[in-house]
Amino acid sequence: MLEVFAYLATLVVYDALGLAPDTPLGEAAHFFVESTAKIFALLLVLIYVIALARASLNVERVRAFLAGRNRIFGYFLGSTFGAVTPFCSCSSVPVFIGFTSARIPVGVTTAFLITSPMINEVAVVLLWGLLGWELTLIYIAVGFVVGMAGGAFLDAIRAERYLQPFLAKAYAQGSAAAAGGAEARRLSLRERHTFAAQEVQEIFRRVWKWVLIGVGLGAALYGFVPEGWIEQNLGDGAWWQVPAAVVVAIPLYTNITGVVPVMESLILQGLPIGTTLAFCMSTVAASFPEFVLLKQVMQWRLLAILFGVLLVAFTLAGWILNAVEPLLFAPS
Amino acid sequence: MKDIKVLGSGCAKCNNTADLIAETAGELGVEVQVHKETGPEALVHYSVMSTPAVVVDDQVVHTGSVPDREQIEEWLQ
Incomplete structure (x- = not known):
């Protein structure tokens, strides 16, 4: 069609x-x-x-649903809600505050925040339309794993210590009534x-x-770009290319809608899948403007940790995908 | 005089909301004080998660979007 x-x-x-x-x-x-x-x-x-x-799903209902859940399940749910709710980085601060003051662990909130810009209906539709279902599934899986692992790590190091003081206090008190605004109106x-x-x-x-x-x-x-240039120069998937791509991409900002056509083009040109996905997902998941916004709720230390976590997570994902690419897409 | 706060970190929608309220009040001849609260503490204080949010005389009356003109007129009554 x-x-x-x-x-x-x-x-x-x-x-x-x-x-x-x-x-x-x-x-x-x-x-x-x-x-x-x-x-x-x-x-x-x-x-x-x-x-x-x-139409009837909003952040208030998501919060009510996430509050008081078991942690492990919480990371999964956080990522899932991140995937199904639309989200613009300008609302990350209010959402972060709202979740945290309902005593939702920082890791669960972070899982939501990381996954949300990467996976949404627009992304899935575009990936499917332009790159096929196999890559779409891989993309979704990587998005979930990075969001959940990043969240779990932040909780493991007790990242709530590095929130801005006013928010750390709100977290300790659990000041927001988590049930508020959760009525499901038909x-x-x-x-x-x-x-x-x-x-x-x-x-x-x-x-x-x-x-x-x-x-x-x-x-x-x-x-x-001359045919074969990318394939000859970057097609070997040398180990350093993945972290280099991620470091370049994290501060950059694009919307997922803009990234998918670039992904399509890079893959057609023979850039390995792991390197491509690592590059593209890093541009979407985090950006310099978003870090500036998050500074309102996180101390520098937590921002630096978050940056590090994303760097490591996307690099690992890129390496793994590059390694298994020959198995996934048998040469035809 | 009504005291109206618009909460939100300076996004375009928050500015539009504040402008629209001030404009509507001007047309109706109602005296209001419109503040923009851009700090994150205000969001905690009023337990608001979707911005822009509107607070009239310390009551949250609206969250998550630029309000309609009719809604604003209602608050100003």
Whole structure:
């Protein structure tokens, strides 16, 4: 069904614009038109459908559900809720405060915060559409494992010691009534439609530029980096490439919507899967602006630890994936 | 005079909310004091998790979005 977009791109780029198919510009333009059209169409339809189903879920209900759970199960639930709720890094601080003052362990909250920007319906849909279900599953699994392991580690070192003092106090007192705002109101179909329409507008307004930037970068990589260059120079998966990719990527910020087209392009160019995923997930999971925001609730020490945890986790994930790649994708 | 606080860390929506309240109050001729509370402590104090949130005379009346004009008019009554 998605081939229709390749057809559309051929029509626009080669027939209407008259670009030649075998030139860098022609290939880049084709990639750009095909991916943009496909992504926008997928986004429109799927955000709406998923928002209809998700209309009654909000952070207050998630908090009520997470409060007082067993820890191990808590990390899993934290990541799961991170995956199914939409989330923008500008709300990370209020969410962090809300969870912590309901005595939800810092690790569980962190599992939520790490997983949330990496995995959501938009990411899954795009990955599936552009890269196939195998990579989508790998991506989801890595996102969950990194979120849960990162959270568990922070609790193991008792990271709540490094919260900002006002919040450490709120955590100790458990000041928020966790049950507050948790009533599950039944929504009419009409209310769900209103919510879904708003979601589509809002998410679209937020991500359209990331899509263009991401697809533009992907297209430039695809059309202009000489074929085989990435494969020859970075295709061997030397051990240092993964941590180097992660260090470069963590401070960078892009939205997941912008990263998927870049991922597609890098993989098509022969960059090993582990290196690609490590790079892309690091740009999405954490960013310099987000660390600045989190400084309001965490002391420097905890921020540095969090940075370290993400660095180690994504590097390990990249190494493991590079090592098992030949087993996953038998050469055809 | 009503004392209105808008909680949230300076995101665009929080500023819009504060502006809209001030504007509506001006049109209705109601005297209000609108503050923007950008610090995280205020969120703990009012147990608010979704911003922007609106606090009228120390009561949280709205969280999580830019309020409608009708809602604002109601608070100002």
